[in-house]
Amino acid sequence: MDITVIFESSILQPLFWMVMGGLMILLFIGAGYWLKDAGISMSWWKWMLSALWYAGVYVIIAGGFTLIGEHEVRAGLFFLGVFGTVMIILGAGLWRILKPNG
Amino acid sequence: MDSELNRRDFLKKAGVIGGALSLAGAAAAGFGAGRSRDSYTGWGRTAYGGDQFFNRKPFLADKPTYVQTGTPRRIEYIEDLFKRLGELRRLMNATEGPRWTFDQGAEALPGPLRNYYREHPGALEQYKIALEKGREQRANWPEYENEFLLAEAYSSAHASFLSGSFPAQPQGPPEVSDFRGITETNLKLKSPRHGSDLIKQITHTFGASLVGICRLKQEWVTQGFLRGVGRTEFDVPAHWKYAVVIAVPHEWDSMYANPTYGNSYDAYSMLRFISGKLEVFIRKIGYSSRSHFPPTSYEIAMPPVAIDAGLGEQGRHGVLITPELGANTRLAAVTTDMPIEPDKPIDVGIKKFCDKCKICAEECPSGAISFAGRPDKDVRGYRRWGIDQEKCYTTWNSVATSHSRGCRICLAVCPYSRKRNWMHNIVRQVDPRDPTGLFASAMLTMQKKFFEYPGAQEYLPPPDGNNRTYLGPPKWLRTDEWFDI
Numbered sequence: 001m002d003i004t005v006i007f008e009s010s011i012l013q014p015l016f017w018m019v020m021g022g023l024m025i026l027l028f029i030g031a032g033y034w035l036k037d038a039g040i041s042m043s044w045w046k047w048m049l050s051a052l053w054y055a056g057v058y059v060i061i062a063g064g065f066t067l068i069g070e071h072e073v074r075a076g077l078f079f080l081g082v083f084g085t086v087m088i089i090l091g092a093g094l095w096r097i098l099k100p101n102g
Numbered sequence: 103m104d105s106e107l108n109r110r111d112f113l114k115k116a117g118v119i120g121g122a123l124s125l126a127g128a129a130a131a132g133f134g135a136g137r138s139r140d141s142y143t144g145w146g147r148t149a150y151g152g153d154q155f156f157n158r159k160p161f162l163a164d165k166p167t168y169v170q171t172g173t174p175r176r177i178e179y180i181e182d183l184f185k186r187l188g189e190l191r192r193l194m195n196a197t198e199g200p201r202w203t204f205d206q207g208a209e210a211l212p213g214p215l216r217n218y219y220r221e222h223p224g225a226l227e228q229y230k231i232a233l234e235k236g237r238e239q240r241a242n243w244p245e246y247e248n249e250f251l252l253a254e255a256y257s258s259a260h261a262s263f264l265s266g267s268f269p270a271q272p273q274g275p276p277e278v279s280d281f282r283g284i285t286e287t288n289l290k291l292k293s294p295r296h297g298s299d300l301i302k303q304i305t306h307t308f309g310a311s312l313v314g315i316c317r318l319k320q321e322w323v324t325q326g327f328l329r330g331v332g333r334t335e336f337d338v339p340a341h342w343k344y345a346v347v348i349a350v351p352h353e354w355d356s357m358y359a360n361p362t363y364g365n366s367y368d369a370y371s372m373l374r375f376i377s378g379k380l381e382v383f384i385r386k387i388g389y390s391s392r393s394h395f396p397p398t399s400y401e402i403a404m405p406p407v408a409i410d411a412g413l414g415e416q417g418r419h420g421v422l423i424t425p426e427l428g429a430n431t432r433l434a435a436v437t438t439d440m441p442i443e444p445d446k447p448i449d450v451g452i453k454k455f456c457d458k459c460k461i462c463a464e465e466c467p468s469g470a471i472s473f474a475g476r477p478d479k480d481v482r483g484y485r486r487w488g489i490d491q492e493k494c495y496t497t498w499n500s501v502a503t504s505h506s507r508g509c510r511i512c513l514a515v516c517p518y519s520r521k522r523n524w525m526h527n528i529v530r531q532v533d534p535r536d537p538t539g540l541f542a543s544a545m546l547t548m549q550k551k552f553f554e555y556p557g558a559q560e561y562l563p564p565p566d567g568n569n570r571t572y573l574g575p576p577k578w579l580r581t582d583e584w585f586d587i
């Protein structure tokens with residue numbers, strides 16, 4: 001199936017985003033348990049930083065694939081490579097903040 | 103305790119899966135936004151119709167649902183209402199020989215007509231009633247004329263293609279030809295704003311992607327030739343007060359595959375129809391009008407008029423760039439004396455971006471586009487980037503097309519010629535609002551480092567190049583997808 005069908009459909013597109021919303025909720029509930037089990041105590045600002053980081057990763061993946069979808073494959077891969085690396089570095093920094101003695 | 107653990111484990115796993123799937127969803131959503139042809143800016147919300155087409159596949163039937171009850175035969179032309187009535191009218195108005203009248207009845211009609219009306223008793227009588235009703239309708243029209251002025255003008259505009267060449271080319275001086283077919287009306291526009299809103303609404307329904315209005319400056323009117331008159335030095339007619347400027351894009355996928363898969367005529371033909379219909383509409387609501395459309399039916403220079411009308415800015419390549427369509431913007435206009443409110447020009451930083459960008463100049467096979475850091479040429483009293491028209495035309499004659507039907511690579515490679523998806527829309531919104539120019543610099547750096555450009559010579563046929571196109575050709579235009587070659 002051509003994936004664009006979902007995003008050109010007035011029925012499937014809203015359903016897609018509803019499912020995505022559900023997945024995000026699961027992600028954050030699951031993350032709460034993971035962090036607790038890892039002995040990491042979370043405060044509101046740690047949650048906010050984590051959510052921002054995740055949103056960044058999300059947007060970069062979406063951006064890279066938008067360019068690939070537009071047939072600008074080279075631009076999409078560069079986009080993913082360069083900004084993905086930045087997000088990995090930021091992720092490592094975030095982890096140090098979340099778990100200072102880790 | 104156990105169930106608490108299980109729930110916990112379950113949610114932990116679900117969280118990981120949810121996270122992975124949501125990132126996959128981001129990839130899918132991004133890809134969909136990028137690939138969707140409905141994120142091209144066209145007429146209305148989508149250019150290609152989204153999911154407006156019903157999926158017929160599950161309902162394919164072996165037999166059509168109409169019912170056969172006898173031996174089929176082909177349709178006789180006389181069974182067509184308008185052909186039949188046309189024949190009758192010719193007989194009723196015959197200039198040679200006796201005229202047919204209703205009193206003579208069906209038996210006096212020639213062969214096929216007689217047979218038809220014999221088989222359809224009552225049909226002649228019905229036509230007689232229709233003719234009488236028609237006479238009443240025309241007599242009553244003045245009573246309704248004002249109420250339905252716009253609807254009538256709208257219909258006339260759409261019907262105007264029926265009368266021979268379209269739009270009717272001017273004949274005689276503008277003071278005559280631009281007023282031909284005008285409706286005499288005593289209705290007064292509520293305000294110039296109402297006039298411009300009406301014209302924009304109507305022009306969009308004719309198929310325009312963008313519409314802007316400006317007061318027509320004298321210096322944008324050409325000199326030395328006037329359609330309808332011929333070679334002449336002329337003063338700008340007093341009734342060429344305003345220009346309604348219309349923009350449409352080329353079909354996007356073929357435009358990206360310039361020079362060999364693209365063409366100029368898709369936009370030209372659209373513009374001819376839109377401006378031609380608008381010309382008729384404006385006259386039918388009581389004002390003078392003259393359409394100006396490509397490739398050569400103009401008395402005005404289009405890009406500066408479009409700039410005055412607020413559609414965009416002129417790029418390094420000389421073509422108008424609009425925020426919505428980028429350089430994929432083709433233009434027509436209608437000049438009129440209808441009192442309408444002009445728009446204001448815009449400055450969204452396109453000209454400034456061109457100072458640094460130069461991608462079109464780098465990709466132009468003929469070297470026709472200036473590389474200068476700032477606009478470097480004074481043309482008829484205005485400073486702009488120089489374009490070497492002769493060199494450009496030489497490329498038109500060099501690329502692998504049947505004749506010199508254009509190149510348009512500079513339209514395709516321009517970073518402003520992009521889809522209307524979330525990513526490019528963010529750029530469209532943020533860039534003109536950033537006073538530091540840092541965002542534009544970052545975008546330009548990415549454009550140059552990330553994107554693939556074939557290189558100027560590659561667009562030419564061998565031995566100079568390899569017939570490359572900017573993006574690959576769309577499947578539906580590739581001969582080898584449909585024919586054995």
Ligand code: SF4
Binds near residue numbers: 419465468495497509
């Ligand atoms: S149409 Fe082609 S040759 Fe002419 S200026 Fe544009 S890129 Fe250059």
Ligand code: SF4
Binds near residue numbers: 419462
């Ligand atoms: S390609 Fe670059 S320099 Fe050329 S018109 Fe477009 S933005 Fe300006």
